[in-house]
Amino acid sequence: IATKFSAGVKTNGRAEAENRINKIIGHPKKTLLEVFTGLNKRTEDQTALDLISMLRKYAGPFALHTCYKQMEYSMYYLVEVVPRPPNASQWNMINAFENDAAYISTVWLLQLIKWRGLEMQHILHITHKATGKVHHLVILQDKRYICDCCMGLNLGIPCRHYFTAWTSVQGLPFHIGLV
Numbered sequence: 001i002a003t004k005f006s007a008g009v010k011t012n013g014r015a016e017a018e019n020r021i022n023k024i025i026g027h028p029k030k031t032l033l034e035v036f037t038g039l040n041k042r043t044e045d046q047t048a049l050d051l052i053s054m055l056r057k058y059a060g061p062f063a064l065h066t067c068y069k070q071m072e073y074s075m076y077y078l079v080e081v082v083p084r085p086p087n088a089s090q091w092n093m094i095n096a097f098e099n100d101a102a103y104i105s106t107v108w109l110l111q112l113i114k115w116r117g118l119e120m121q122h123i124l125h126i127t128h129k130a131t132g133k134v135h136h137l138v139i140l141q142d143k144r145y146i147c148d149c150c151m152g153l154n155l156g157i158p159c160r161h162y163f164t165a166w167t168s169v170q171g172l173p174f175h176i177g178l179v
Helices: 002-006 014-025 033-075 107-114 160-168
Strands: 077-081 120-129 135-140 143-146
Touching: 033 077, 077 143, 077 160, 107 135, 107 143, 120 160, 135 160, 143 160
Parallel strands: none
Antiparallel strands: 077 120, 120 135, 135 143
């Protein structure tokens, strides 16, 4: 009888699990609106779980590949430490130069750091060897960094300018928390 009734199809247990969930969502004492709301909530929860699994599947390899590319590009830059002006005891001033190749200007970068109450330790002047394009990377007192290309702020992935500084400046830390 079973082969005729089920046409030879075997179950994997998923139908039983769904039936159990459906009984929880729609028992006889619930109204149609409550059943409808419960089913929508269940669908949203499943969609969120699917998005999380997709994010884990693709975001990790993307971040790793992007870091690898940025490390390759970092070989073509030079690093210089910008000296503090002679009469300045702290980095609370704003430099007057701008950089058209950067995502934000150096003036704006320094203003943002000042407004947030962060303390700068160093400003690194990073120049591309072939094109001469300049970027400025600020090393904060707690060893975090902010670059004017804003890749670390926008994507959460260290940029080529940071990797250049990391290979040139002794004691500059790298940890997975930067990604």
